[in-house]
Amino acid sequence: MLNTIGILSPGDMGHTVGDVLRQNGLRVITCLDGRSQRTRQLTEKAGIVDVPTYPQFVTEADLILSIMVPAQAMSATSAIAEALQQVDTTLTYADCNAIAPQTVRQLGDIITAAGGMFVDASIIGPPPRTPGATRFYASGPQLDLFSELNNYGLDVRALGAEIGLASAIKMCYASLTKGLTALCTELLTAASVLGISEALTAEFQLSQSALFERMEKGLPSMPPKARRWIGEMEEISATFAHVGLTPNILTGAADMYRFVGETHLADLPPEAHDEFPNLAGLIEILAKNLKSA
Amino acid sequence: MLNTIGILSPGDMGHTVGDVLRQNGLRVITCLDGRSQRTRQLTEKAGIVDVPTYPQFVTEADLILSIMVPAQAMSATSAIAEALQQVDTTLTYADCNAIAPQTVRQLGDIITAAGGMFVDASIIGPPPRTPGATRFYASGPQLDLFSELNNYGLDVRALGAEIGLASAIKMCYASLTKGLTALCTELLTAASVLGISEALTAEFQLSQSALFERMEKGLPSMPPKARRWIGEMEEISATFAHVGLTPNILTGAADMYRFVGETHLADLPPEAHDEFPNLAGLIEILAKNLKSA
Numbered sequence: 001m002l003n004t005i006g007i008l009s010p011g012d013m014g015h016t017v018g019d020v021l022r023q024n025g026l027r028v029i030t031c032l033d034g035r036s037q038r039t040r041q042l043t044e045k046a047g048i049v050d051v052p053t054y055p056q057f058v059t060e061a062d063l064i065l066s067i068m069v070p071a072q073a074m075s076a077t078s079a080i081a082e083a084l085q086q087v088d089t090t091l092t093y094a095d096c097n098a099i100a101p102q103t104v105r106q107l108g109d110i111i112t113a114a115g116g117m118f119v120d121a122s123i124i125g126p127p128p129r130t131p132g133a134t135r136f137y138a139s140g141p142q143l144d145l146f147s148e149l150n151n152y153g154l155d156v157r158a159l160g161a162e163i164g165l166a167s168a169i170k171m172c173y174a175s176l177t178k179g180l181t182a183l184c185t186e187l188l189t190a191a192s193v194l195g196i197s198e199a200l201t202a203e204f205q206l207s208q209s210a211l212f213e214r215m216e217k218g219l220p221s222m223p224p225k226a227r228r229w230i231g232e233m234e235e236i237s238a239t240f241a242h243v244g245l246t247p248n249i250l251t252g253a254a255d256m257y258r259f260v261g262e263t264h265l266a267d268l269p270p271e272a273h274d275e276f277p278n279l280a281g282l283i284e285i286l287a288k289n290l291k292s293a
Numbered sequence: 294m295l296n297t298i299g300i301l302s303p304g305d306m307g308h309t310v311g312d313v314l315r316q317n318g319l320r321v322i323t324c325l326d327g328r329s330q331r332t333r334q335l336t337e338k339a340g341i342v343d344v345p346t347y348p349q350f351v352t353e354a355d356l357i358l359s360i361m362v363p364a365q366a367m368s369a370t371s372a373i374a375e376a377l378q379q380v381d382t383t384l385t386y387a388d389c390n391a392i393a394p395q396t397v398r399q400l401g402d403i404i405t406a407a408g409g410m411f412v413d414a415s416i417i418g419p420p421p422r423t424p425g426a427t428r429f430y431a432s433g434p435q436l437d438l439f440s441e442l443n444n445y446g447l448d449v450r451a452l453g454a455e456i457g458l459a460s461a462i463k464m465c466y467a468s469l470t471k472g473l474t475a476l477c478t479e480l481l482t483a484a485s486v487l488g489i490s491e492a493l494t495a496e497f498q499l500s501q502s503a504l505f506e507r508m509e510k511g512l513p514s515m516p517p518k519a520r521r522w523i524g525e526m527e528e529i530s531a532t533f534a535h536v537g538l539t540p541n542i543l544t545g546a547a548d549m550y551r552f553v554g555e556t557h558l559a560d561l562p563p564e565a566h567d568e569f570p571n572l573a574g575l576i577e578i579l580a581k582n583l584k585s586a
Contacts, residue, residue: 101487124496135496159492168487173496175480176504179542180473186538187468193536194394194461199452203417203428203466210503211469243486244583245479246548249472252541259539290537 002148003027006061007048008076009035012270014067015042016127017154022047024152031057038269054083063092063145067123070231073097077107081114092145094119094138098174098232100239101164108140108163117142120163122170128154139165171239175250178229179236181222182253184215185260185286188279192287197280220276223265226257233257263289295441296320299354300341301369302328305563307360308335309420310447315340317445324350331562347376356385356438360416363524366390370400374407385438387412387431391467391525393532394457401433401456410435413456415463421447432458464532468543471522472529474515475546477508478553478579481572485580490573513569516558519550526550556582 004027007018018028029049032040043050051057058064058080066076073095080093093111095104095118108118118140125134132155138146139159150156159165191200204212237250260266263285268275277285297320300311311321322342325333336343344350351357351373359369366388373386386404388397388411401411411433418427425448431439432452443449452458484493497505530543553559556578561568570578 125500137492157492159489162488165487165489165492168484169489169493169496172480172484172487172489172493173501175476175483176497176501179476179480180504183468183472183476183542186533186542187465187472190468190533190536190538191461191465194458194465194532195455196452196458196462196465199430199450199458200462200465203462204469207418208466208469211473239487240479240483243483245483246545246552248541248545248548249476249479250545252539252543252545255539255541 002062002145002152004029004061006030006057006064008064008066008080009039009068009072010043010046010048011039011068012042013123013127014065015039015046015048016129017065017067017123018043018048019046020128020153021149026152029057029060054079055086058083058091059087059089061091063094063149065121066093066095066097068097069228070097070099070235073099073103073107077110081110081116084111084114084116090117092117092119092142094121094146095167096121096123096136098122098170098235099167100171100235100242101167102238102242103235104167105163117145118163119143119146120166121146122166124170124173137166137169139163168239171236174232175236175240175253178233179250179253180214181218182233182256184211185219185222185283186252186256188215188219188283189286189290192283193290197283216279219279220282221270221273223260223263223276223282224268224270224272226260226266229257230254230261259289260286295355295438295445297322297354299323299350299357301357301359301373302332302361302365303336303339303341304332304361305335306416306420307358308332308339308341309422310358310360310416311336311341312339313421313446314442319445322350322353347372348379351376351384352380352382354384356387356442358414359386359388359390361390362521363390363392363528366392366396366400370403374403374409377404377407377409383410385410385412385435387414387439388460389414389416389429391415391463391528392460393464393528393535394460395531395535396528397460398456410438411456412436412439413459414439415459417463417466430459430462432456461532464529467525468529468533468546471526472543472546473507474511475526475549477504478512478515478576479545479549481508481512481576482579482583485576486583490576509572512572513575514563514566516553516556516569516575517561517563517565519553519559522550523547523554552582553579 022028032050111118121138128134136156191197233254237247241247315321325343404411414431421427429449526547530540534540
């Protein structure tokens with residue numbers, strides 16, 4: 001039975017998930033050890049309880065959701081495994097991060113070796129503020145507890161008993177959305193430097209209007225997320241290479257997010273929509289950053 | 294005044310362009326020296342006259358359109374420049390190929406050094422069988438003759454006096470259409486190998502229906518064009534690198550077309566629509582080719 005959910009860590013996505021679960025009747029806790037001031041504020045805002053130590057955290061939680069940037073997933077898993085070995089408790093640990101299937105299998109081995117149960121999970125869609133917009137995919141041999149989240153405001157979809165399937169769907173899906181965004185950012189920046197922005201925009205409006213509309217809507221809100229997408233693109237690149245496909249498209253996408261991440265726009269919080277430039281303004285800033293490089 | 298157009302070479306795109314110009318009252322010639330049997334057939338079909346030597350070709354033609362795969366553009370330009378130096382004639386040479394602006398400027402220097410006038414041109418859209426579907430962009434200091442094609446069934450749009458602008462718009466445009474196709478091909482192939490095709494398709498139909506429809510419509514007819522797109526992706530990669538952006542997304546797209554080009558589907562002629570598999574069938578073939586690699 002599900003009573004207490006642990007969330008690591010309550011950033012933009014994590015605190016919104018916690019908020020939904022709390023509003024649907026679950027107790028939500030976290031362990032903020034070493035987290036940023038922004039994460040502390042989001043935690044308080046979402047009514048999530050901060051417990052002081054990892055051993056206490058794994059003892060109180062029935063299910064822990066790991067929601068963070070890919071680069072932190074391994075050390076978070078190790079910290080939980082270490083705490084699990086110090087206390088006598090039953091815990092299910094769900095890695096919900098955008099990481100390669102082959103890496104998720106390693107995380108699963110660490111948790112099960114420490115006596116926990118492991119779920120491979122992934123999140124497709126925005127932070128679940130609007131019902132119906134976000135899916136939580138899950139795979140693994142022990143999905144019962146995670147699937148119960150369906151009763152607490154989340155849309156959970158089970159993919160099968162194999163660890164790696166939930167991560168795989170995330171990798172392939174995000175390669176389309178974020179890979180396309182990287183490609184569009186690159187070609188519009190190149191067009192600006194090459195002096196053909198106006199003609200290209202007219203051509204896109206004529207023959208690629210749906211894609212151009214997507215650029216106008218999607219690109220301006222991307223820079224605050226660019227830095228954390230670098231690691232995600234690298235995970236997808238590793239996923240594709242692992243099955244024998246080229247890593248280059250996605251390492252190129254990582255390059256683009258690294259480039260965008262170096263601009264001042266990447267310092268804006270993701271919710272500061274009023275401060276985002278429009279598409280033309282964004283591309284102008286990127287083209288200038290390129291020229292000064 | 295425009296009387297005779299030379300086309301090098303009358304492949305899928307070139308013979309259709311020649312056909313349109315001929316139907317609109319121009320004489321259309323070519324020089325098939327060393328061309329394939331398929332190109333000879335297309336030439337006859339389009340009523341294009343084959344003249345035996347390059348010196349005769351440049352003497353009879355008022356304007357030559359170079360329409361071929363990127364890798365051949367330089368040697369075609371050199372052959373025309375050589376012929377120009379052997380005869381006393383006035384000629385405008387338009388390179389219409391998908392090549393990087395910095396490369397087009399080199400071609401321009403070769404033609405002007407040989408006494409010809411040079412136009413940077415590019416073609417956006419399919420072979421111009423349907424009026425309104427295809428644009429011919431042009432840039433350079435001497436556009437008068439090329440712009441006259443507007444009176445003979447083509448849609449010519451002048452971009453300015455600088456050699457490189459017409460190539461730049463082609464590079465940026467094709468990076469979107471063919472870069473996206475490469476990305477979609479890769480992620481669907483990966484999904485198939487990773488065992489999540491069905492769930493990913495359902496997720497795409499739910500949250501990315503426009504893009505998924507584009508895949509269903511566009512991907513099956515891609516393999517017969519994959520081999521000639523390799524060089525085009527490499528030209529775009531060089532274009533982006535030249536302005537300081539990452540080459541990797543587009544070298545990855547070239548990798549994908551190289552991979553597709555190794556399958557038997559790449560041997561089909563581009564007009565053999567009845568023999569193309571559907572999207573699921575295409576991806577199944579690609580995934581199998583990957584596994585056996």
